[in-house]
Amino acid sequence: MATNRHAQIRYTILDRCFNNHNRLFDYDDLLNEVNYVLFELGTEGIKLRQLQYDIEHMKSDAGWAIEFDETLKKGRKKAFQYQDKNFSIANHPLNVNDVEQLETTIAILSRYKHRAEFSWLEELIPRMEQAFQLVESGDNGIISYQENLDLKGREHIGTLFNMILKRKQVKITYEPYGKPEFDVVVCPYHIKQYNNRWFLFCFNEEYKSISNYPLDRITGIEELNASFESSTINWLDYFDDIIGVTKPEEGKVEKIVLRFSEQRINYVLTKPLHGTQKIYKEDQSNCSMTIEVIPNQELYQQLLAFGPDLEILEPAKVRLKMIDLIKETSNNYNYAE
Incomplete structure:
Protein backbone atom coordinates (compact mmCIF):
# COMPACT_ATOMS: atom_id res chain seq x y z
CA MET A 1 0.00 0.00 0.00
CA ALA A 2 1.61 3.23 -1.13
CA THR A 3 1.80 5.95 1.48
CA ASN A 4 1.93 9.72 1.13
CA ARG A 5 2.49 12.63 3.48
CA HIS A 6 -1.12 12.66 4.72
CA ALA A 7 -1.01 8.92 5.32
CA GLN A 8 2.09 9.32 7.47
CA ILE A 9 0.32 12.02 9.46
CA ARG A 10 -2.66 9.71 10.00
CA TYR A 11 -0.40 6.85 11.15
CA THR A 12 1.31 9.16 13.63
CA ILE A 13 -2.05 10.28 15.09
CA LEU A 14 -3.33 6.70 15.30
CA ASP A 15 -0.08 5.59 16.94
CA ARG A 16 -0.57 8.25 19.62
CA CYS A 17 -4.13 7.03 20.24
CA PHE A 18 -3.21 3.34 20.34
CA ASN A 19 -0.36 4.10 22.74
CA ASN A 20 -2.62 6.04 25.14
CA HIS A 21 -3.32 3.65 28.01
CA ASN A 22 -5.33 6.20 29.97
CA ARG A 23 -8.15 6.38 27.44
CA LEU A 24 -10.00 4.00 25.11
CA PHE A 25 -10.62 4.93 21.47
CA ASP A 26 -13.31 3.42 19.26
CA TYR A 27 -13.75 4.08 15.53
CA ASP A 28 -15.65 7.33 16.12
CA ASP A 29 -12.98 8.62 18.51
CA LEU A 30 -10.19 7.75 16.08
CA LEU A 31 -11.95 9.50 13.20
CA ASN A 32 -12.42 12.61 15.33
CA GLU A 33 -8.76 12.65 16.35
CA VAL A 34 -7.46 12.19 12.80
CA ASN A 35 -9.85 14.62 11.15
CA TYR A 36 -9.27 17.32 13.74
CA VAL A 37 -5.57 17.40 12.84
CA LEU A 38 -6.22 17.16 9.10
CA PHE A 39 -8.69 20.06 9.23
CA GLU A 40 -6.12 22.11 11.18
CA LEU A 41 -3.66 21.45 8.35
CA GLY A 42 -6.22 22.68 5.83
CA THR A 43 -6.89 19.34 4.15
CA GLU A 44 -9.93 17.07 3.84
CA GLY A 45 -10.83 14.58 6.52
CA ILE A 46 -11.21 10.86 5.97
CA LYS A 47 -14.15 8.44 6.13
CA LEU A 48 -14.51 5.23 8.13
CA ARG A 49 -13.39 3.07 5.18
CA GLN A 50 -10.06 4.93 4.89
CA LEU A 51 -9.55 4.63 8.65
CA GLN A 52 -10.09 0.88 8.45
CA TYR A 53 -7.61 0.65 5.55
CA ASP A 54 -5.05 2.59 7.62
CA ILE A 55 -5.45 0.29 10.61
CA GLU A 56 -5.17 -2.84 8.43
CA HIS A 57 -1.99 -1.44 6.87
CA MET A 58 -0.49 -0.78 10.31
CA LYS A 59 -1.34 -4.37 11.31
CA SER A 60 0.23 -5.88 8.18
CA ASP A 61 3.85 -6.95 7.68
CA ALA A 62 4.20 -4.14 5.13
CA GLY A 63 3.30 -1.77 7.94
CA TRP A 64 4.46 -2.31 11.51
CA ALA A 65 2.78 -5.65 12.35
CA ILE A 66 1.03 -4.00 15.30
CA GLU A 67 -1.03 -6.09 17.73
CA PHE A 68 -4.09 -4.89 19.64
CA ASP A 69 -5.56 -5.94 22.94
CA GLU A 70 -8.61 -7.67 21.45
CA THR A 71 -10.48 -7.84 24.78
CA LEU A 72 -11.11 -4.10 25.07
CA LYS A 73 -14.54 -2.52 24.60
CA LYS A 74 -15.87 1.00 24.97
CA GLY A 75 -19.48 0.37 25.85
CA ARG A 76 -20.54 -2.08 23.17
CA LYS A 77 -18.02 -0.84 20.62
CA LYS A 78 -14.60 -2.27 19.85
CA ALA A 79 -11.75 -0.24 21.37
CA PHE A 80 -8.21 -0.02 20.06
CA GLN A 81 -5.08 -0.15 22.18
CA TYR A 82 -1.65 -1.69 21.69
CA GLN A 83 -1.15 -5.09 23.29
CA ASP A 84 2.37 -4.04 24.26
CA LYS A 85 2.23 -0.90 26.40
CA ASN A 86 5.78 0.04 25.39
CA PHE A 87 5.16 -0.22 21.64
CA SER A 88 5.16 2.80 19.32
CA ILE A 89 5.85 3.00 15.62
CA ALA A 90 8.23 5.86 16.46
CA ASN A 91 10.46 3.30 18.21
CA HIS A 92 9.93 0.56 15.63
CA PRO A 93 12.32 -0.16 12.74
CA LEU A 94 11.27 1.30 9.40
CA ASN A 95 8.96 -0.83 7.30
CA VAL A 96 9.56 -1.56 3.62
CA ASN A 97 7.50 1.41 2.38
CA ASP A 98 9.24 3.75 4.80
CA VAL A 99 12.69 2.65 3.66
CA GLU A 100 11.80 3.09 -0.01
CA GLN A 101 10.34 6.56 0.57
CA LEU A 102 13.25 7.65 2.74
CA GLU A 103 15.83 6.48 0.22
CA THR A 104 13.96 8.32 -2.54
CA THR A 105 13.80 11.48 -0.40
CA ILE A 106 17.52 11.32 0.36
CA ALA A 107 18.30 10.82 -3.33
CA ILE A 108 16.28 13.95 -4.17
CA LEU A 109 17.90 16.00 -1.40
CA SER A 110 21.36 14.90 -2.54
CA ARG A 111 20.88 16.78 -5.81
CA TYR A 112 20.91 20.08 -3.93
CA LYS A 113 23.57 19.57 -1.27
CA HIS A 114 26.27 21.34 -3.30
CA ARG A 115 24.28 24.58 -3.52
CA ALA A 116 25.37 27.18 -0.97
CA GLU A 117 21.93 27.64 0.59
CA PHE A 118 21.64 23.88 1.16
CA SER A 119 25.12 23.26 2.57
CA TRP A 120 23.51 21.89 5.74
CA LEU A 121 22.49 18.81 3.72
CA GLU A 122 26.13 17.70 3.71
CA GLU A 123 25.72 16.89 7.41
CA LEU A 124 22.04 15.96 7.42
CA ILE A 125 22.14 13.24 4.76
CA PRO A 126 24.77 10.97 6.39
CA ARG A 127 23.09 11.65 9.72
CA MET A 128 19.75 10.38 8.40
CA GLU A 129 21.35 7.37 6.71
CA GLN A 130 23.00 6.33 9.95
CA ALA A 131 20.05 7.12 12.24
CA PHE A 132 17.62 5.09 10.11
CA GLN A 133 20.13 2.29 9.53
CA LEU A 134 20.32 2.76 5.76
CA VAL A 135 24.06 2.05 5.80
CA GLU A 136 25.56 -1.39 5.29
CA SER A 137 25.70 -3.69 8.31
CA GLY A 138 28.79 -2.96 10.36
CA ASP A 139 29.12 0.62 9.06
CA ASN A 140 26.91 2.25 11.68
CA GLY A 141 29.83 3.75 13.59
CA ILE A 142 31.37 5.81 10.79
CA ILE A 143 30.35 9.21 12.10
CA SER A 144 29.15 10.66 15.41
CA TYR A 145 27.57 14.00 16.30
CA GLN A 146 27.64 16.35 19.24
CA GLU A 147 24.18 16.74 20.71
CA ASN A 148 22.44 16.86 24.06
CA LEU A 149 19.35 14.64 24.06
CA ASP A 150 18.46 15.91 27.54
CA LEU A 151 18.46 19.55 26.44
CA LYS A 152 15.39 21.33 27.77
CA GLY A 153 13.18 23.05 25.23
CA LEU A 224 -4.01 32.70 20.46
CA ASN A 225 -6.58 33.90 17.95
CA ALA A 226 -5.39 37.51 17.92
CA SER A 227 -4.06 39.22 14.78
CA PHE A 228 -0.56 38.33 13.63
CA GLU A 229 2.08 41.03 13.05
CA SER A 230 3.84 39.99 9.84
CA SER A 231 7.62 40.10 9.66
CA THR A 232 9.49 42.13 7.05
CA ILE A 233 12.86 40.70 8.11
CA ASN A 234 14.86 38.49 5.78
CA TRP A 235 15.95 35.87 8.29
CA LEU A 236 18.52 34.44 5.87
CA ASP A 237 20.41 37.74 6.18
CA TYR A 238 19.49 38.78 9.73
CA PHE A 239 22.47 37.09 11.38
CA ASP A 240 25.07 38.03 8.76
CA ASP A 241 26.65 40.82 10.79
CA ILE A 242 26.78 39.12 14.20
CA ILE A 243 28.25 36.06 15.88
CA GLY A 244 25.63 34.15 17.83
CA VAL A 245 22.07 35.33 18.40
CA THR A 246 22.27 38.72 20.14
CA LYS A 247 21.80 41.71 17.84
CA PRO A 248 22.04 45.03 19.74
CA GLU A 249 19.41 47.46 18.42
CA GLU A 250 21.82 50.41 18.28
CA GLY A 251 24.86 48.32 17.43
CA LYS A 252 27.08 49.17 14.45
CA VAL A 253 29.31 46.93 12.39
CA GLU A 254 32.95 47.28 13.44
CA LYS A 255 36.07 46.18 11.57
CA ILE A 256 37.94 44.21 14.21
CA VAL A 257 41.63 43.37 13.76
CA LEU A 258 42.79 40.22 15.56
CA ARG A 259 46.40 39.06 15.89
CA PHE A 260 46.85 35.34 16.62
CA SER A 261 49.88 33.41 17.74
CA GLU A 262 51.73 31.34 15.16
CA GLN A 263 50.48 28.23 16.92
CA ARG A 264 46.82 29.28 16.53
CA ILE A 265 46.64 31.07 13.19
CA ASN A 266 46.22 27.90 11.09
CA TYR A 267 43.28 26.86 13.27
CA VAL A 268 41.56 30.19 12.54
CA LEU A 269 42.31 29.93 8.83
CA THR A 270 40.62 26.52 8.61
CA LYS A 271 37.76 27.42 10.97
CA PRO A 272 36.86 31.08 10.31
CA LEU A 273 35.26 33.08 13.10
CA HIS A 274 32.87 34.78 10.68
CA GLY A 275 32.01 34.92 7.00
CA THR A 276 33.72 38.32 6.64
CA GLN A 277 37.07 37.03 7.89
CA LYS A 278 40.06 38.19 5.81
CA ILE A 279 43.82 38.28 6.18
CA TYR A 280 45.01 41.65 7.52
CA LYS A 281 47.52 42.61 4.86
CA GLU A 282 49.11 45.39 6.91
CA ASP A 283 50.59 42.74 9.21
CA GLN A 284 53.62 41.22 7.46
CA SER A 285 53.60 38.21 9.81
CA ASN A 286 50.35 36.96 8.22
CA CYS A 287 49.08 36.20 11.71
CA SER A 288 46.39 38.88 11.79
CA MET A 289 42.81 38.69 10.53
CA THR A 290 39.88 41.08 10.26
CA ILE A 291 36.20 40.43 10.78
CA GLU A 292 33.33 42.89 10.35
CA VAL A 293 30.62 42.33 12.95
CA ILE A 294 28.49 44.08 15.55
CA PRO A 295 30.19 43.48 18.92
CA ASN A 296 27.99 41.44 21.26
CA GLN A 297 28.30 39.06 24.18
CA GLU A 298 28.82 35.99 22.00
CA LEU A 299 31.69 37.68 20.15
CA TYR A 300 33.56 38.39 23.38
CA GLN A 301 32.94 34.84 24.61
CA GLN A 302 34.54 33.45 21.46
CA LEU A 303 37.49 35.83 21.62
CA LEU A 304 38.16 35.06 25.28
CA ALA A 305 38.28 31.35 24.43
CA PHE A 306 41.57 31.93 22.53
CA GLY A 307 43.27 33.03 25.75
CA PRO A 308 46.90 34.18 25.29
CA ASP A 309 46.83 33.15 21.60
CA LEU A 310 44.90 36.31 20.65
CA GLU A 311 45.38 40.08 20.87
CA ILE A 312 42.77 42.60 19.68
CA LEU A 313 44.50 45.42 17.80
CA GLU A 314 41.52 47.51 16.67
CA PRO A 315 39.13 49.19 17.31
CA ALA A 316 40.07 50.73 20.64
CA LYS A 317 36.67 50.16 22.30
CA VAL A 318 36.72 46.43 21.54
CA ARG A 319 40.34 46.18 22.73
CA LEU A 320 39.48 48.02 25.98
CA LYS A 321 36.42 45.80 26.54
CA MET A 322 38.64 42.72 26.20
CA ILE A 323 41.15 44.20 28.65
CA ASP A 324 38.38 44.76 31.21
CA LEU A 325 37.07 41.20 30.78
CA ILE A 326 40.54 39.71 31.14
CA LYS A 327 41.14 41.78 34.30
CA GLU A 328 37.84 40.58 35.79
CA THR A 329 38.81 37.01 35.00
CA SER A 330 42.25 37.50 36.50
CA ASN A 331 40.69 38.85 39.71
CA ASN A 332 39.02 35.49 40.25
CA TYR A 333 42.47 33.98 40.79
CA ASN A 334 43.95 36.65 43.09
CA TYR A 335 44.06 34.63 46.27
CA ALA A 336 46.81 33.30 48.51
CA GLU A 337 48.21 29.86 47.83
Whole structure:
Protein backbone atom coordinates (compact mmCIF):
# COMPACT_ATOMS: atom_id res chain seq x y z
CA MET A 1 0.00 0.00 0.00
CA ALA A 2 1.61 3.23 -1.13
CA THR A 3 1.80 5.95 1.48
CA ASN A 4 1.93 9.72 1.13
CA ARG A 5 2.49 12.63 3.48
CA HIS A 6 -1.12 12.66 4.72
CA ALA A 7 -1.01 8.92 5.32
CA GLN A 8 2.09 9.32 7.47
CA ILE A 9 0.32 12.02 9.46
CA ARG A 10 -2.66 9.71 10.00
CA TYR A 11 -0.40 6.85 11.15
CA THR A 12 1.31 9.16 13.63
CA ILE A 13 -2.05 10.28 15.09
CA LEU A 14 -3.33 6.70 15.30
CA ASP A 15 -0.08 5.59 16.94
CA ARG A 16 -0.57 8.25 19.62
CA CYS A 17 -4.13 7.03 20.24
CA PHE A 18 -3.21 3.34 20.34
CA ASN A 19 -0.36 4.10 22.74
CA ASN A 20 -2.62 6.04 25.14
CA HIS A 21 -3.32 3.65 28.01
CA ASN A 22 -5.33 6.20 29.97
CA ARG A 23 -8.15 6.38 27.44
CA LEU A 24 -10.00 4.00 25.11
CA PHE A 25 -10.62 4.93 21.47
CA ASP A 26 -13.31 3.42 19.26
CA TYR A 27 -13.75 4.08 15.53
CA ASP A 28 -15.65 7.33 16.12
CA ASP A 29 -12.98 8.62 18.51
CA LEU A 30 -10.19 7.75 16.08
CA LEU A 31 -11.95 9.50 13.20
CA ASN A 32 -12.42 12.61 15.33
CA GLU A 33 -8.76 12.65 16.35
CA VAL A 34 -7.46 12.19 12.80
CA ASN A 35 -9.85 14.62 11.15
CA TYR A 36 -9.27 17.32 13.74
CA VAL A 37 -5.57 17.40 12.84
CA LEU A 38 -6.22 17.16 9.10
CA PHE A 39 -8.69 20.06 9.23
CA GLU A 40 -6.12 22.11 11.18
CA LEU A 41 -3.66 21.45 8.35
CA GLY A 42 -6.22 22.68 5.83
CA THR A 43 -6.89 19.34 4.15
CA GLU A 44 -9.93 17.07 3.84
CA GLY A 45 -10.83 14.58 6.52
CA ILE A 46 -11.21 10.86 5.97
CA LYS A 47 -14.15 8.44 6.13
CA LEU A 48 -14.51 5.23 8.13
CA ARG A 49 -13.39 3.07 5.18
CA GLN A 50 -10.06 4.93 4.89
CA LEU A 51 -9.55 4.63 8.65
CA GLN A 52 -10.09 0.88 8.45
CA TYR A 53 -7.61 0.65 5.55
CA ASP A 54 -5.05 2.59 7.62
CA ILE A 55 -5.45 0.29 10.61
CA GLU A 56 -5.17 -2.84 8.43
CA HIS A 57 -1.99 -1.44 6.87
CA MET A 58 -0.49 -0.78 10.31
CA LYS A 59 -1.34 -4.37 11.31
CA SER A 60 0.23 -5.88 8.18
CA ASP A 61 3.85 -6.95 7.68
CA ALA A 62 4.20 -4.14 5.13
CA GLY A 63 3.30 -1.77 7.94
CA TRP A 64 4.46 -2.31 11.51
CA ALA A 65 2.78 -5.65 12.35
CA ILE A 66 1.03 -4.00 15.30
CA GLU A 67 -1.03 -6.09 17.73
CA PHE A 68 -4.09 -4.89 19.64
CA ASP A 69 -5.56 -5.94 22.94
CA GLU A 70 -8.61 -7.67 21.45
CA THR A 71 -10.48 -7.84 24.78
CA LEU A 72 -11.11 -4.10 25.07
CA LYS A 73 -14.54 -2.52 24.60
CA LYS A 74 -15.87 1.00 24.97
CA GLY A 75 -19.48 0.37 25.85
CA ARG A 76 -20.54 -2.08 23.17
CA LYS A 77 -18.02 -0.84 20.62
CA LYS A 78 -14.60 -2.27 19.85
CA ALA A 79 -11.75 -0.24 21.37
CA PHE A 80 -8.21 -0.02 20.06
CA GLN A 81 -5.08 -0.15 22.18
CA TYR A 82 -1.65 -1.69 21.69
CA GLN A 83 -1.15 -5.09 23.29
CA ASP A 84 2.37 -4.04 24.26
CA LYS A 85 2.23 -0.90 26.40
CA ASN A 86 5.78 0.04 25.39
CA PHE A 87 5.16 -0.22 21.64
CA SER A 88 5.16 2.80 19.32
CA ILE A 89 5.85 3.00 15.62
CA ALA A 90 8.23 5.86 16.46
CA ASN A 91 10.46 3.30 18.21
CA HIS A 92 9.93 0.56 15.63
CA PRO A 93 12.32 -0.16 12.74
CA LEU A 94 11.27 1.30 9.40
CA ASN A 95 8.96 -0.83 7.30
CA VAL A 96 9.56 -1.56 3.62
CA ASN A 97 7.50 1.41 2.38
CA ASP A 98 9.24 3.75 4.80
CA VAL A 99 12.69 2.65 3.66
CA GLU A 100 11.80 3.09 -0.01
CA GLN A 101 10.34 6.56 0.57
CA LEU A 102 13.25 7.65 2.74
CA GLU A 103 15.83 6.48 0.22
CA THR A 104 13.96 8.32 -2.54
CA THR A 105 13.80 11.48 -0.40
CA ILE A 106 17.52 11.32 0.36
CA ALA A 107 18.30 10.82 -3.33
CA ILE A 108 16.28 13.95 -4.17
CA LEU A 109 17.90 16.00 -1.40
CA SER A 110 21.36 14.90 -2.54
CA ARG A 111 20.88 16.78 -5.81
CA TYR A 112 20.91 20.08 -3.93
CA LYS A 113 23.57 19.57 -1.27
CA HIS A 114 26.27 21.34 -3.30
CA ARG A 115 24.28 24.58 -3.52
CA ALA A 116 25.37 27.18 -0.97
CA GLU A 117 21.93 27.64 0.59
CA PHE A 118 21.64 23.88 1.16
CA SER A 119 25.12 23.26 2.57
CA TRP A 120 23.51 21.89 5.74
CA LEU A 121 22.49 18.81 3.72
CA GLU A 122 26.13 17.70 3.71
CA GLU A 123 25.72 16.89 7.41
CA LEU A 124 22.04 15.96 7.42
CA ILE A 125 22.14 13.24 4.76
CA PRO A 126 24.77 10.97 6.39
CA ARG A 127 23.09 11.65 9.72
CA MET A 128 19.75 10.38 8.40
CA GLU A 129 21.35 7.37 6.71
CA GLN A 130 23.00 6.33 9.95
CA ALA A 131 20.05 7.12 12.24
CA PHE A 132 17.62 5.09 10.11
CA GLN A 133 20.13 2.29 9.53
CA LEU A 134 20.32 2.76 5.76
CA VAL A 135 24.06 2.05 5.80
CA GLU A 136 25.56 -1.39 5.29
CA SER A 137 25.70 -3.69 8.31
CA GLY A 138 28.79 -2.96 10.36
CA ASP A 139 29.12 0.62 9.06
CA ASN A 140 26.91 2.25 11.68
CA GLY A 141 29.83 3.75 13.59
CA ILE A 142 31.37 5.81 10.79
CA ILE A 143 30.35 9.21 12.10
CA SER A 144 29.15 10.66 15.41
CA TYR A 145 27.57 14.00 16.30
CA GLN A 146 27.64 16.35 19.24
CA GLU A 147 24.18 16.74 20.71
CA ASN A 148 22.44 16.86 24.06
CA LEU A 149 19.35 14.64 24.06
CA ASP A 150 18.46 15.91 27.54
CA LEU A 151 18.46 19.55 26.44
CA LYS A 152 15.39 21.33 27.77
CA GLY A 153 13.18 23.05 25.23
CA ARG A 154 13.62 20.57 22.37
CA GLU A 155 9.98 19.57 22.79
CA HIS A 156 8.87 23.11 21.83
CA ILE A 157 10.55 23.11 18.40
CA GLY A 158 7.74 21.31 16.55
CA THR A 159 5.01 23.40 18.21
CA LEU A 160 6.71 26.70 17.44
CA PHE A 161 7.55 25.61 13.89
CA ASN A 162 3.84 24.98 13.25
CA MET A 163 2.83 28.27 14.87
CA ILE A 164 5.23 30.10 12.54
CA LEU A 165 3.89 28.25 9.51
CA LYS A 166 0.28 29.00 10.48
CA ARG A 167 1.17 32.63 11.40
CA LYS A 168 -0.35 32.26 14.85
CA GLN A 169 0.19 34.64 17.74
CA VAL A 170 1.15 32.77 20.91
CA LYS A 171 1.46 33.36 24.62
CA ILE A 172 4.62 31.87 26.04
CA THR A 173 5.35 31.32 29.70
CA TYR A 174 8.96 32.25 30.31
CA GLU A 175 11.12 31.53 33.36
CA PRO A 176 14.34 33.60 33.57
CA TYR A 177 17.22 32.27 35.64
CA GLY A 178 16.65 33.10 39.30
CA LYS A 179 13.43 35.07 38.68
CA PRO A 180 9.69 34.28 38.71
CA GLU A 181 8.15 33.11 35.45
CA PHE A 182 5.90 35.44 33.46
CA ASP A 183 3.68 35.39 30.37
CA VAL A 184 4.49 37.29 27.20
CA VAL A 185 2.48 37.55 23.95
CA VAL A 186 4.54 37.24 20.78
CA CYS A 187 4.33 36.67 17.04
CA PRO A 188 6.88 33.90 16.37
CA TYR A 189 9.09 34.35 13.28
CA HIS A 190 12.22 32.24 13.42
CA ILE A 191 13.92 29.43 15.38
CA LYS A 192 17.72 29.29 15.46
CA GLN A 193 20.20 26.92 17.02
CA TYR A 194 23.44 28.31 18.42
CA ASN A 195 25.99 26.68 20.68
CA ASN A 196 23.78 23.60 21.24
CA ARG A 197 20.88 25.81 22.33
CA TRP A 198 17.66 26.81 20.53
CA PHE A 199 16.28 30.36 20.41
CA LEU A 200 12.91 31.79 19.34
CA PHE A 201 12.95 35.12 17.53
CA CYS A 202 9.63 36.95 17.63
CA PHE A 203 7.79 40.25 17.68
CA ASN A 204 7.14 41.24 21.29
CA GLU A 205 3.67 42.80 21.55
CA GLU A 206 4.56 44.71 24.73
CA TYR A 207 7.81 46.31 23.56
CA LYS A 208 6.86 46.45 19.86
CA SER A 209 10.25 45.10 18.88
CA ILE A 210 12.10 41.89 18.07
CA SER A 211 12.94 39.72 21.08
CA ASN A 212 14.59 36.34 21.40
CA TYR A 213 13.91 33.69 24.02
CA PRO A 214 15.95 30.53 24.64
CA LEU A 215 13.63 27.54 24.38
CA ASP A 216 15.02 25.91 27.53
CA ARG A 217 13.50 28.76 29.59
CA ILE A 218 10.04 28.43 27.99
CA THR A 219 7.70 26.39 30.20
CA GLY A 220 4.44 26.77 28.26
CA ILE A 221 3.04 27.75 24.87
CA GLU A 222 -0.58 28.73 24.18
CA GLU A 223 -1.97 29.47 20.72
CA LEU A 224 -4.01 32.70 20.46
CA ASN A 225 -6.58 33.90 17.95
CA ALA A 226 -5.39 37.51 17.92
CA SER A 227 -4.06 39.22 14.78
CA PHE A 228 -0.56 38.33 13.63
CA GLU A 229 2.08 41.03 13.05
CA SER A 230 3.84 39.99 9.84
CA SER A 231 7.62 40.10 9.66
CA THR A 232 9.49 42.13 7.05
CA ILE A 233 12.86 40.70 8.11
CA ASN A 234 14.86 38.49 5.78
CA TRP A 235 15.95 35.87 8.29
CA LEU A 236 18.52 34.44 5.87
CA ASP A 237 20.41 37.74 6.18
CA TYR A 238 19.49 38.78 9.73
CA PHE A 239 22.47 37.09 11.38
CA ASP A 240 25.07 38.03 8.76
CA ASP A 241 26.65 40.82 10.79
CA ILE A 242 26.78 39.12 14.20
CA ILE A 243 28.25 36.06 15.88
CA GLY A 244 25.63 34.15 17.83
CA VAL A 245 22.07 35.33 18.40
CA THR A 246 22.27 38.72 20.14
CA LYS A 247 21.80 41.71 17.84
CA PRO A 248 22.04 45.03 19.74
CA GLU A 249 19.41 47.46 18.42
CA GLU A 250 21.82 50.41 18.28
CA GLY A 251 24.86 48.32 17.43
CA LYS A 252 27.08 49.17 14.45
CA VAL A 253 29.31 46.93 12.39
CA GLU A 254 32.95 47.28 13.44
CA LYS A 255 36.07 46.18 11.57
CA ILE A 256 37.94 44.21 14.21
CA VAL A 257 41.63 43.37 13.76
CA LEU A 258 42.79 40.22 15.56
CA ARG A 259 46.40 39.06 15.89
CA PHE A 260 46.85 35.34 16.62
CA SER A 261 49.88 33.41 17.74
CA GLU A 262 51.73 31.34 15.16
CA GLN A 263 50.48 28.23 16.92
CA ARG A 264 46.82 29.28 16.53
CA ILE A 265 46.64 31.07 13.19
CA ASN A 266 46.22 27.90 11.09
CA TYR A 267 43.28 26.86 13.27
CA VAL A 268 41.56 30.19 12.54
CA LEU A 269 42.31 29.93 8.83
CA THR A 270 40.62 26.52 8.61
CA LYS A 271 37.76 27.42 10.97
CA PRO A 272 36.86 31.08 10.31
CA LEU A 273 35.26 33.08 13.10
CA HIS A 274 32.87 34.78 10.68
CA GLY A 275 32.01 34.92 7.00
CA THR A 276 33.72 38.32 6.64
CA GLN A 277 37.07 37.03 7.89
CA LYS A 278 40.06 38.19 5.81
CA ILE A 279 43.82 38.28 6.18
CA TYR A 280 45.01 41.65 7.52
CA LYS A 281 47.52 42.61 4.86
CA GLU A 282 49.11 45.39 6.91
CA ASP A 283 50.59 42.74 9.21
CA GLN A 284 53.62 41.22 7.46
CA SER A 285 53.60 38.21 9.81
CA ASN A 286 50.35 36.96 8.22
CA CYS A 287 49.08 36.20 11.71
CA SER A 288 46.39 38.88 11.79
CA MET A 289 42.81 38.69 10.53
CA THR A 290 39.88 41.08 10.26
CA ILE A 291 36.20 40.43 10.78
CA GLU A 292 33.33 42.89 10.35
CA VAL A 293 30.62 42.33 12.95
CA ILE A 294 28.49 44.08 15.55
CA PRO A 295 30.19 43.48 18.92
CA ASN A 296 27.99 41.44 21.26
CA GLN A 297 28.30 39.06 24.18
CA GLU A 298 28.82 35.99 22.00
CA LEU A 299 31.69 37.68 20.15
CA TYR A 300 33.56 38.39 23.38
CA GLN A 301 32.94 34.84 24.61
CA GLN A 302 34.54 33.45 21.46
CA LEU A 303 37.49 35.83 21.62
CA LEU A 304 38.16 35.06 25.28
CA ALA A 305 38.28 31.35 24.43
CA PHE A 306 41.57 31.93 22.53
CA GLY A 307 43.27 33.03 25.75
CA PRO A 308 46.90 34.18 25.29
CA ASP A 309 46.83 33.15 21.60
CA LEU A 310 44.90 36.31 20.65
CA GLU A 311 45.38 40.08 20.87
CA ILE A 312 42.77 42.60 19.68
CA LEU A 313 44.50 45.42 17.80
CA GLU A 314 41.52 47.51 16.67
CA PRO A 315 39.13 49.19 17.31
CA ALA A 316 40.07 50.73 20.64
CA LYS A 317 36.67 50.16 22.30
CA VAL A 318 36.72 46.43 21.54
CA ARG A 319 40.34 46.18 22.73
CA LEU A 320 39.48 48.02 25.98
CA LYS A 321 36.42 45.80 26.54
CA MET A 322 38.64 42.72 26.20
CA ILE A 323 41.15 44.20 28.65
CA ASP A 324 38.38 44.76 31.21
CA LEU A 325 37.07 41.20 30.78
CA ILE A 326 40.54 39.71 31.14
CA LYS A 327 41.14 41.78 34.30
CA GLU A 328 37.84 40.58 35.79
CA THR A 329 38.81 37.01 35.00
CA SER A 330 42.25 37.50 36.50
CA ASN A 331 40.69 38.85 39.71
CA ASN A 332 39.02 35.49 40.25
CA TYR A 333 42.47 33.98 40.79
CA ASN A 334 43.95 36.65 43.09
CA TYR A 335 44.06 34.63 46.27
CA ALA A 336 46.81 33.30 48.51
CA GLU A 337 48.21 29.86 47.83
